Amino acid sequence: MIGWHFFKEGTTKFNDGFSSVWFLSSATGPFAGQFHDFIWDADGKIRLGYDADADPPIPNLEPTIAHWRKYWSAATKHFGWDQSQSKNARTILERRIGQLNAYFQDPEIAPELVQLFQQIDRRDQQLAQNDMANVESLKGQGARLDGEINTLRAKHLTAVDAIWSGVEYDLNRFAKNVKQKGVLKLEPLNAPAISTDTIDAFIPWFDTVIGICLVFGFLTPVASVAGALFLFSVVISQFPGAAGATPTYNQAVEACALLVVAAAGAGRHFGLDSLLNSLCARCCKKKLGADEK
Numbered sequence: 001m002i003g004w005h006f007f008k009e010g011t012t013k014f015n016d017g018f019s020s021v022w023f024l025s026s027a028t029g030p031f032a033g034q035f036h037d038f039i040w041d042a043d044g045k046i047r048l049g050y051d052a053d054a055d056p057p058i059p060n061l062e063p064t065i066a067h068w069r070k071y072w073s074a075a076t077k078h079f080g081w082d083q084s085q086s087k088n089a090r091t092i093l094e095r096r097i098g099q100l101n102a103y104f105q106d107p108e109i110a111p112e113l114v115q116l117f118q119q120i121d122r123r124d125q126q127l128a129q130n131d132m133a134n135v136e137s138l139k140g141q142g143a144r145l146d147g148e149i150n151t152l153r154a155k156h157l158t159a160v161d162a163i164w165s166g167v168e169y170d171l172n173r174f175a176k177n178v179k180q181k182g183v184l185k186l187e188p189l190n191a192p193a194i195s196t197d198t199i200d201a202f203i204p205w206f207d208t209v210i211g212i213c214l215v216f217g218f219l220t221p222v223a224s225v226a227g228a229l230f231l232f233s234v235v236i237s238q239f240p241g242a243a244g245a246t247p248t249y250n251q252a253v254e255a256c257a258l259l260v261v262a263a264a265g266a267g268r269h270f271g272l273d274s275l276l277n278s279l280c281a282r283c284c285k286k287k288l289g290a291d292e293k
Contacts, residue, residue, distance in 0.1 A: 002254060003214025006227060010208030020199045029239020040188040040195055044153045047160045050117055057117035059104050065097055067189040068167055075171050079180045089174050096167045103159060116152045217271015224262035231255035
C-alpha cells in the first residue's frame, strides 16, 4: 500500500506538473534556510538589483544586463547567426534592457525600491541579532515587516519577471523567424548548484521508482530506507513546534512504517527479492556441489 501511494504520487506529478518552489519556500524551523537556498533568488535580490554595499540603497542592474548580453552571445553561437542576424538580435535585446532601465527609473517605482531595500536591511539585521526568535513583541514586528516586504517585492517581481521572460521569448522567436530550429533557455543569474528545476525533474521519477520497487518487492530494504529518508526530509522542512509549521504526522508515520519494512526484511518472503534470493541460493548450491565433485 505504501508503494502504491508513492507510485500514484509520482505519476500524478508527471501528469499534473510539479513544482517544489512552494514546498521549499514554506519551510520553517532551524533547517528552513537550507531548504530556501534551493530556490533561485527566493528573496528577489538578484532580479531587483539589490546591492548591499550601495549607499543609498539604489538598484544595481549591471549584473543582470551583463548576464543578458552573455545570453545574446550564447544565442549567436547556438543558432549560428551571421553578423547581420546577430546585430538584429542585439537590437531586440537592447530594447528589453531599455525597458528594464525605464522601469527602475520610473519616478514612482524608484522610491518604492529604495524603501524595499531598506526594509530588507532592517529584517536582515534583526535576523542576524536573533532578536525576533527570542522576544515575543519582536516576533510580531518581524512578521509584519516580512508581510510588508513580501507584498512590495511581489509587486515589482511580477513586472521584472515579465521582462526577464521577454528576453528569452524575443530571442527564441527571432531565431524561429529566421528559420532556425531549437530553443535556448535563459539560465538564472548566480543559480544554486542544485536548483528547483533539478528537484522538479527528480522527485516525480523518485516517487514512481520507489513505488514500483515497493509494490513488486524489488530491492525492498533499499527502497524503504530511501523513501523513509525522503519523508523525513518533508518532516524537518516543517519542523515540529516551529512557528507556522504545517503538521506532518502522516509523513512521519509512513516514514516509520518504511523503516519497519526495511528492518523486517519483507522482500525475503514475497516479491521479486524472494525470487532472486531463491535463484541465487540455487546457483550457489549448484556451484558448491560442482566444487565438491
